[in-house]
Structure formats: C-alpha cells, structure tokens
Amino acid sequence: MANRPMLEIVSLEKRFGPNTILKKIDLKVAEGELVFVIGPSGSGKSTMLRCCNRLEEPTSGDIIVDGRNIMAGTRRDLDRMRLQIGMVFQGFHLYPHMSVLKNVTLAQRKALKRSKAEADARAIDMLEQVGMAHKADAYPGELSGGQQQRVAIARSLALDPKVMLFDEPTSALDPELVGSVLKVMKDLKSKGMTMVVVSHEMGFARETADRVVFMDGGVVVEQGTPDEIFGAPKAERTRTFLSRVSG
Amino acid sequence: MDRFLETFFNPVVMAQYTPDIIAGIWVTLTIAAAVIVAGIAAGLALACLRSYGIRALNFLIICYADIFRALPPLVVILILYFGFPSIGIQLSGPMVLFIVLAATLAAFAEEIFWAGFSSVEKGQWEAGIATGLGFTRTLAYVALPQAVRLALPPLVNRVLAITKMTALGSAIGVSEILSSATTAQSFSGSATPLTMSVVAYLVIFLPMVVIARWLESRTAWKKR
Amino acid sequence: MDIFIDQFFNIDIMRKSLPLLFKGLWMTLQLCSAVILLGLIGGLFVALGNMSERRWLRWISIAYTDLFRALPPLVLLIFIYAGLPFAGINISPFAAVVIAFLLNNSSYYAEVYRAGLISVAKGQWEAAQSTGLSPVQTLIHVVLPQAVRNVLPDLLSNTVEVVKLTSLASVISLSELLYNAGMARSVTYNASPLVLAALFYLVLLWPLVRLVSHFQRRLAA
Numbered sequence: 001m002a003n004r005p006m007l008e009i010v011s012l013e014k015r016f017g018p019n020t021i022l023k024k025i026d027l028k029v030a031e032g033e034l035v036f037v038i039g040p041s042g043s044g045k046s047t048m049l050r051c052c053n054r055l056e057e058p059t060s061g062d063i064i065v066d067g068r069n070i071m072a073g074t075r076r077d078l079d080r081m082r083l084q085i086g087m088v089f090q091g092f093h094l095y096p097h098m099s100v101l102k103n104v105t106l107a108q109r110k111a112l113k114r115s116k117a118e119a120d121a122r123a124i125d126m127l128e129q130v131g132m133a134h135k136a137d138a139y140p141g142e143l144s145g146g147q148q149q150r151v152a153i154a155r156s157l158a159l160d161p162k163v164m165l166f167d168e169p170t171s172a173l174d175p176e177l178v179g180s181v182l183k184v185m186k187d188l189k190s191k192g193m194t195m196v197v198v199s200h201e202m203g204f205a206r207e208t209a210d211r212v213v214f215m216d217g218g219v220v221v222e223q224g225t226p227d228e229i230f231g232a233p234k235a236e237r238t239r240t241f242l243s244r245v246s247g
Numbered sequence: 248m249d250r251f252l253e254t255f256f257n258p259v260v261m262a263q264y265t266p267d268i269i270a271g272i273w274v275t276l277t278i279a280a281a282v283i284v285a286g287i288a289a290g291l292a293l294a295c296l297r298s299y300g301i302r303a304l305n306f307l308i309i310c311y312a313d314i315f316r317a318l319p320p321l322v323v324i325l326i327l328y329f330g331f332p333s334i335g336i337q338l339s340g341p342m343v344l345f346i347v348l349a350a351t352l353a354a355f356a357e358e359i360f361w362a363g364f365s366s367v368e369k370g371q372w373e374a375g376i377a378t379g380l381g382f383t384r385t386l387a388y389v390a391l392p393q394a395v396r397l398a399l400p401p402l403v404n405r406v407l408a409i410t411k412m413t414a415l416g417s418a419i420g421v422s423e424i425l426s427s428a429t430t431a432q433s434f435s436g437s438a439t440p441l442t443m444s445v446v447a448y449l450v451i452f453l454p455m456v457v458i459a460r461w462l463e464s465r466t467a468w469k470k471r
Numbered sequence: 472m473d474i475f476i477d478q479f480f481n482i483d484i485m486r487k488s489l490p491l492l493f494k495g496l497w498m499t500l501q502l503c504s505a506v507i508l509l510g511l512i513g514g515l516f517v518a519l520g521n522m523s524e525r526r527w528l529r530w531i532s533i534a535y536t537d538l539f540r541a542l543p544p545l546v547l548l549i550f551i552y553a554g555l556p557f558a559g560i561n562i563s564p565f566a567a568v569v570i571a572f573l574l575n576n577s578s579y580y581a582e583v584y585r586a587g588l589i590s591v592a593k594g595q596w597e598a599a600q601s602t603g604l605s606p607v608q609t610l611i612h613v614v615l616p617q618a619v620r621n622v623l624p625d626l627l628s629n630t631v632e633v634v635k636l637t638s639l640a641s642v643i644s645l646s647e648l649l650y651n652a653g654m655a656r657s658v659t660y661n662a663s664p665l666v667l668a669a670l671f672y673l674v675l676l677w678p679l680v681r682l683v684s685h686f687q688r689r690l691a692a
Contacts, residue, residue: 317676
C-alpha cells in the first residue's frame with residue numbers, strides 16, 4: 001500500500017452554538033486505503049464526513065486532499081476540489097426530474113465542461129461498472145433504492161474523484177438490496193479507490209476495510225485493523241458499543 | 248322570452264358592435280400577454296435572488312411581495328393614474344394597468360416559486376454542490392426545474408386571476424373588452440354588448456380554467 | 472421630493488379625509504362579512520355537489536365553478552348591476568355586489584373545500600359511519616374539521632382576495648373605502664386619500680398575508 005496520504009483531516013473542529021460536535025479530529029487516509037468509521041449515533045462521524053467536502057463548514061482545522069487544502073482558496077477552487085471528492089448519501093439524492101443518464105452527465109458537462117459524447121460515454125462506462133447501464137433511460141422514481149444508490153455512486157465516479165466518501169450508503173435500503181451496493185463498493189476498493197465509509201455494516205468492514213476507526217463524543221477513541229478493533233478492542237467505550245451492535 | 252332575447256341577444260346590436268368588442272379583445276390579449284411575461288419573469292428572478300439568502304435583500308423582497316399581495320390592484324391603479332401626473336409623470340391607462348398587474352403577479356409568482364424552492368429537498372442541493380456544480384448551477388439545473396414543476400398549478404391559477412383583472416382597465420379608460428362593452432351599451436341602450444363581453448371573456452378564459460384544472464389533477468411527483 | 476410628499480403623503484388632507492374613509496371602511500367591512508360568510512357557505516354546497524355520486528349534480532357544480540372562475544368579477548358585477556335592469560330587475564348596488572362576488576367567491580371557496588375533502592382519507596368516512604353517525608354528522612364532526620385544517624392557508628388566502636375584491640364595488644358607486652377615497656381625491660385634487668386607503672387595506676390585510684405565508688411554510692416543512 002502506498003503511503004502517500006490522499007486525504008488528511010487536521011485538528012478538525014465543529015461547533016454548533018454551545019455544542020462541540022467534533023473535537024480536534026486528526027485522521028490520515030492513504031491512497032487506495034478503505035477507512036471504515038463506526039460509532040454510536042451522535043458521535044460526529046457523519047459530520048466529520050460532511051466537513052470533508054465542506055457541505056458542513058468546519059469551525060476550524062484543515063482538510064487536505066491530495067496535498068491541497070480545501071479550506072484555503074476561493075469559492076471556484078472549492079467547487080473544483082469538490083469534483084475530486086465523491087460523496088454518496090444515505091438518501092441517494094438523485095435528481096427526480098432527470099433520467100439516470102442525465103443524472104450522471106450533468107456535473108460532467110456543467111462543471112467539468114466535457115462534451116456530450118464524452119460525458120455520455122463516461123456515464124455508460126460507470127453505469128456498467130455498477131450494473132445499471134440497462135436503466136440509463138429510466139427515471140429515479142422507477143428504480144429500487146439499491147438501484148438508485150448504485151446510480152448515485154456512478155454519478156460521483158464519473159467525475160474521476162480522488163477519494164470517495166460514503167455516508168451510511170445502505171441505511172435507507174431494504175435488507176435484500178444492501179448486498180448489491182456493498183458489492184459495488186468492494187469492486188471499487190479492488191480497483192484502488194481511496195474510500196472513507198461511515199456505516200453499520202460490520203461484516204463488510206471486517207471483510208474489506210484496511211482500517212476501522214471508532215468515534216464517540218466527537219473524538220476518535222481508537223483505530224486499528226478490523227481484527228484489532230473487532231477482535232480485541234482496547235477502549236472500554238469501543239467494547240460497549242460493539243457488544244451492543246452485535247446484539 | 249322574446250323580450251329577453253331582444254334585450255340580451257339583439258342580433259342587430261351584435262352586428263353593429265362586434266368590431267368594437269373584437270378591438271377590445273385585442274387590447275385585453277396584448278396587455279394580458281405582457282403582464283404574464285413580465286410578471287412571471289420578475290417573480291422568478293426575485294425568488295432566485297431570495298435563494299441566495301442575503302438578509303437585507305430578502306427583507307426587501309418579502310416586504311415587496313407582502314405589500315403587493317395585500318393591496319387591492321384597483322387602489323394602486325388609481326394612485327398611479329391620478330397621482331403621478333401631478334408629480335410630472337404621465338402614464339397612459341394601458342401602461343398603468345400593465346405596471347400594476349405585472350407588479351402584482353410578480354409578488355404572487357415570487358411567493359409561489361419560493362414555496363417551490365423551499366420544498367426541494369436539502370439533499371438535492373447537497374448532491375449538486377458535492378458534485379462540484381456550485382450554488383448557481385445547482386440552482387439552475389437541479390432546484391429550479393423541480394421548483395417550477397411544483398409551482399405550475401398554483402401559478403396558472405394566479406395568472407388566470409390576475410389576467411382577468413385587465414377588466415379593471417375600464418375604470419381608467421383603457422378600451423379593453425369591458426369598457427368597449429359598457430360604451431356600446433350606453434350608446435345602443437341595449438344590454439346585448441354586455442352579453443357579448445361575457446361571451447368574449449368566457450372564450451378567452453374558460454380554456455385557461457380547464458388547463459388549470461387539468462394541471463391540478465396531475466400528481467406532482469412520482470416519489471421513489 | 473417635496474411635491475411627491477405633498478401629492479401622496481399630505482398629512483393635512485389625510486386628516487381631513489379620515490372621517491369619510493372610516494365611513495367607507497365600515498361599508499367595506501359590511502360587504503366583506505356578507506360576501507365571506509355567504510361565500511363560505513355557498514362554496515361548501517358547491518363542493519359537496521362536486522363530490523356527489525349523482526352525475527348531473529357533479530356536472531352542474533363543475534360548470535358553475537368553471538364559469539364563474541373564468542369570468543372577471545368586475546364583468547359579472549357590471550352585468551348584474553347594469554344589465555339586469557334591462558330585464559326589469561332593479562337591485563341596489565349593495566345587493567349587486569353581494570350577488571356578483573358570491574357567485575365568484577363560492578366558486579373559489581368550492582375548489583378549496585374540494586381539495587380539503589379529497590385530502591381526508593376515505594377510511595375516516597367509513598370509520599365514522601360504522602360507529603353509527605349519519606352522513607351529515609360524519610361530514611360535520613369528522614370530515615369537515617380535518618378538511619378545513621388541511622386547506623386553512625388556501626381558505627385564508629382566498630379570504631384576503633375577497634376583501635381586496637370589494638374595492639371593485641367603487642366602480643358602481645357603492646360608497647365603500649376606495650370609492651370614498653376616490654371622492655376625497657377628486658375634491659382635493661390630491662392622491663393622499665387614495666394612499667391612506669391603501670394604508671387601510673395594508674393594516675387590514677398584511678397580518679393575514681403574513682399568516683398565509685407562515686402556514687404555507689409550516690405545511691411545507
């Protein structure tokens with residue numbers, strides 16, 4: 001595994017009024033690494049993810065993607081850097097008034113200024129990768145949740161991001177549809193994509209994650225390989241959390 | 248019955264005043280078209296501006312929309328028509344009618360489009376922004392089409408209500424359908440021109456009412 | 472600037488025209504209560520006709536609403552006020568206004584009620600009637616309260632429109648707020664009484680307009 005850090009979170013702090021959601025978080029994600037973030041709800045893990053492309057504005061700290069600080073620079077710079085940070089949401093957020101194909105080509109054409117032919121070709125490629133090319137002309141309303149989420153992943157991938165953020169990508173799905181989305185994520189990992197995943201799919205984490213990060217109360221409590229965290233957690237809080245989720 | 252027909256449907260009177268009524272229809276349609284285009288464009292522009300969330304600007308937009316939704320258009324028409332000449336601004340009747348109705352439509356359209364923007368899910372904005380589109384392009388390609396779609400049925404209803412107000416022009420001497428009809432009525436001493444105006448308005452507006460009904464009956468969005 | 476203030480915000484003239492405007496306001500309020508009350512009741516019946524199981528009743532009520540929504544209220548008013556005397560029917564300006572705006576408004580109220588009635592789940596009718604309530608009792612005690620609550624913003628905004636509509640009565644010389652303001656203007660050759668009338672309408676309607684926006688925002692959230 002290359003050691004070059006693709007995403008660096010440096011003493012990231014987020015406050016909402018009197019509440020501190022994130023307390024000086026530091027995290028480095030290497031190129032091609034899959035970092036899996038777990039923790040109880042309210043631990044700040046989603047907020048941390050959303051700070052990584054400034055959907056949530058950090059109170060202080062730096063976010064460095066491939067050596068460039070997204071907290072510095074103009075609005076235009078930020079939009080350009082957001083192209084390099086793919087984000088997949090819990091609620092998919094496909095555009096309901098556009099076909100699947102148009103969903104995947106919109107930002108390619110308007111933000112990356114690709115030609116229609118180029119954007120279409122790239123979109124079909126990406127849709128094939130997530131197994132959705134046959135639905136290119138369908139509208140989001142006609143798709144199952146799992147299918148929508150795969151299209152949403154293709155929409156991000158088509159912009160050639162350097163890192164992909166997944167914010168509870170399978171939480172809104174019916175259990176039988178979860179597998180198809182996880183499979184796409186596993187493929188991505190094997191192709192060398194750098195990924196940060198916030199999720200509750202512990203089995204997936206055990207199988208594919210390079211590193212598991214446990215967060216609670218706005219801090220990183222501990223991190224390590226899946227075997228270390230799931231097999232022999234050091235912190236008491238980690239043990240309590242894991243015993244609760246494994247039932 | 249004969250007397251009734253004679254009074255309200257006198258063929259001789261009809262033939263005589265048909266050209267006047269048709270001229271009135273033309274005036275009504277011209278002003279209505281101008282009001283619709285200007286009012287919707289201004290309303291949409293205001294709603295888009297409002298979505299940028301600039302506090303002072305939004306306050307002004309909200310005040311404007313509130314005032315023009317609360318004031319009876321006829322009051323504003325009379326103020327402009329009778330008041331402005333004394334401060335040196337001469338506005339023709341049709342111009343006053345156009346300005347007031349367009350301003351009124353803009354106020355309502357702004358509120359309707361804004362309601363449309365507000366009901367676009369936050370996630371839609373986030374998805375656009377996360378894919379690097381930035382605020383303005385997310386507004387144009389993602390939020391606007393959805394907002395317009397939601398806004399269409401109430402907008403058509405409001406457009407209908409406000410274009411009907413072109414009849415208020417008769418109060419300041421704009422020779423639209425109603426004033427052509429009342430003039431003809433007093434010259435002919437027959438109620439037939441009034442009947443003709445009613446028919447003319449029905450021919451123009453009944454199709455719009457039917458379209459509005461159809462738009463309303465369509466369900467807004469197929470949710471997932 | 473001075474001439475502008477003198478022409479539109481002349482305090483002296485406003486003060487002098489105040490009694491006349493208050494008299495007009497009183498007439499406007501009387502008109503409003505008559506038209507709103509009758510419109511709310513008439514609209515309900517039209518809406519019920521619209522949802523009836525009898526086809527002819529449905530057709531009549533649809534024709535009624537479409538007809539009176541297509542006609543500009545002023546045209547209706549002039550037709551009734553200036554046209555009916557030709558048929559030997561003489562009515563007072565007040566009655567003409569009430570009839571014309573009732574026809575117009577009950578159509579709008581009917582559409583609002585209809586949307587409200589549709590929004591109440593069918594199960595509510597069935598549940599209420601299975602507990603032995605008659606159709607009328609079901610309507611009054613179970614369905615209507617829910618329907619009205621669901622369309623409250625629209626009922627309210629329609630009512631704002633009715634109040635604004637009454638200003639048209641000035642065209643047939645009924646001495647309501649706007650007519651009296653126009654009288655004061657023609658006597659003083661000054662637009663300040665009209666501006667004062669506008670302020671009256673604002674004081675009357677701005678809170679309602681705010682309320683409509685407030686409701687709409689709450690429903691959207």
